[in-house]
Amino acid sequence: MSAAHVYKRDHINTDEIIPARYLNTDDEAELAKHCLEDLDKDFVNKVQAGDIIVAGEDFGCGSSREHAVWAIRGAGVQTVIAKSFARIFFRNAINNGFYVIESHDGLEKINDGDELEIDYKTGLIKNKTAGVDIEFNPLPDFALEIINDGGLLNHITKRTTD
Amino acid sequence: MGMTLTEKILAKAADKEKVTPGQLIDANIDIVMCVDVTTPPAISMLAEKGLDKVFDREKIVVTPDHFQPAKDIKSAELHKRLDEWAKRHKIKYYYKLGRAGVCHALLPEQGHIRPGEVIVGPDSHTCTYGAFAAFGTGVGSTDAAAAIATGQLWFKVPASEKIVLNGPLGPGVYSKDVILAVIARIGVDGALYKAMEFVGPALAEMSMESRMTITNMAIEAGAKNGIIAFDDVTKQYLDEHLKDKTDYTVYESDEDAEYIGVEEFDCSAIEPMVALPPLPSGGVPVTDCAGKEMDQVYIGSCTNGRIEDLRIAAKILRGKQAAIRTIVVPATPTIWKQAKDEGLFDIFYDAGCVIAAPTCGACLGGFMGVLAAGEKCISTTNRNFVGRMGHPKSEVYLASPATAAASAVEGKLTDPRDHL
Missing domain, CATH: 3.30.499.10 (Aconitase, domain 3)
Known part of the structure; x- marks a missing residue:
């Protein structure tokens, strides 16, 4: 079961996702303990493996800290559905093999706690609680290649050995 | 084209030979x-x-x-x-x-x-x-x-x-x-x-x-x-x-x-600006928010920690006292030495400022000027997100070195044009 954690907010920034006071480590499990701490102190207690974050425009704006992706992934989050993503966060997600979904309808059609099922291949979010389907454009091929290879460094290694 | x-x-x-937008x-x-x-x-x-x-x-x-x-x-x-x-x-x-x-x-x-x-x-x-x-x-x-x-x-x-x-x-x-x-x-x-x-x-x-x-x-x-x-x-x-x-x-x-x-x-119509928290897009003319009391002034960072910035701040602080804690962070060792050699450190010292060694430090809430709950800081840095410089209940107001220095003298958001 994948529950939605909905934040009806634009510009959820990297400092809210993982405050710089925790940037003295790059340990994913440690970072995960503080995921979204300055936005929702209770998030880490609520989140279950496979859950999904849903938000508005420009998710992940601010710093280049990849720690933001690691904190979210480390907390067990399966994907982030946002109206749009800040550029560096989006790149960092792909480079880590972490699929993120750009969907303009997500925020309107998903409520906090809704159970979601995602088909990444066809680009479909099934909101099982509300009984609605939400289509999204799957990531472009170059990004899928990186994700399927398990991230940018694996992708590069594979390309050099091919 | x-x-x-x-x-x-x-x-x-x-x-x-040529690339176009959107091309990988x-x-x-x-x-x-x-x-x-x-x-x-x-x-x-x-x-x-x-x-x-x-x-x-x-x-x-x-x-x-x-x-x-x-x-x-x-x-x-x-x-x-x-x-x-x-x-x-x-x-x-x-x-x-x-x-x-x-x-x-x-x-x-x-x-x-x-x-x-x-x-x-x-x-x-x-x-x-x-x-x-x-x-x-x-x-x-x-x-x-x-x-x-x-x-x-x-x-x-x-x-x-x-x-x-x-x-x-x-x-x-x-x-x-x-x-x-x-x-x-x-x-x-x-x-x-x-x-x-x-x-x-x-x-x-x-x-x-x-x-x-x-x-x-x-x-x-x-x-x-x-x-x-x-x-x-x-x-x-x-x-x-x-x-x-x-x-x-x-x-x-x-x-x-x-x-x-x-x-x-039209830059001639732009006034000294302050970006109100919690986004850098919160800019308003300082005249709209002047008088708001601050707890700290931070002058430094990759945005405004260069020698020109320190000279601007020093000119305003010369012979004055900082009314609130004021932290000056030259961005590099060369700038630090230049500021010292030009006598800017004397001005900052006399005004009661802290002069730190080069670091990003408090700009991102790391150290050397982290804020407590409820505190407000006018800063020459680039971000004023929630919790950026410390406690999530602290606030950051972004401004130029001149506005920051003038605000240091008054202890509140201040139009630098009154201090030139």
Whole structure:
């Protein structure tokens, strides 16, 4: 079961996702303990493996800290559905093999706690609680290649050995 | 159809005659900038993947800066990992304690930024280098790792947005006020994924230091890079700062280059600005918020920690007392020494300011000026997000060094024009 954690907010920034006071480590499990701490102190207690974050425009704006992706992934989050993503966060997600979904309808059609099922291949979010389907454009091929290879460094290694 | 300055640099980096917005390219990287918080993870990733190599030990510039000198045991471990790696690979340009400084002030000052080149670094304000008609963009640790090992990165060519800055700036108004006004109008995602190309007569009057303040904050509008064309001011700075490699290529946007949008600003109408929390787009004229009481003033960072900024602040603080705690952080050791030699430290000391060693420090809530719950800080830095400089219930107000210094004297948000 994948529950939605909905934040009806634009510009959820990297400092809210993982405050710089925790940037003295790059340990994913440690970072995960503080995921979204300055936005929702209770998030880490609520989140279950496979859950999904849903938000508005420009998710992940601010710093280049990849720690933001690691904190979210480390907390067990399966994907982030946002109206749009800040550029560096989006790149960092792909480079880590972490699929993120750009969907303009997500925020309107998903409520906090809704159970979601995602088909990444066809680009479909099934909101099982509300009984609605939400289509999204799957990531472009170059990004899928990186994700399927398990991230940018694996992708590069594979390309050099091919 | 012609190309923009950004497109020309990326075309050259990708060994192509022409590139167009949206095109995916593999670009050759000229400089990889490496800092303490985000590079150690890159180093570890490379080691894990059996890719522990550097593409060119002379094209990597290393400086610890975010938590410099190490603020606690964990950051000391990060520094140690960076240090061991830099030594193991005999990185030629490694600025250690005593020579380390805030990266985006340090690299231009030490002559590592050249027009026409591509510079990446795992820090979002790498866009600062666009002030030199170069392509600079911030990346994450994985991208940095790829760039370190291969000297290449994939990019989607950004569309360019033209930001026209008509002059002149009024008294007490600086480039920081201009960029805060730009972001206030277009928003924190107003230039998302785009190249912000700054043009116009107001720029011609600005020093390289002032221009760097503008390109530095392009990321605060969501941009991939900020860029300013080469001119005599650029040339003079480069003549004074480039050392080992002094040749470079100057590109210019074509007359018929295509822009996705144009925003015009009458800089003579811009007043000293304060960006209210919690977003850099919260800029309002200081006259709208003057009188709001502050607890701390922070003058420093890659946005406004250069010698010109310290001179502006010192001029206002001369012979005065700071009414609230005021922290001055010269961005590099050279700036620190310059400020000392010029007597600025005497002014800051007499005014009751703390003078720190170069570090990003409190700008990101690291150390050397972290805020308690409920405290308010006027800061010359670039972000005022929730919890940016400390407790999530503290507040950051962004402004120019002049507005910050005037506010230090009064202990509240103050129009610097009353203190010139």
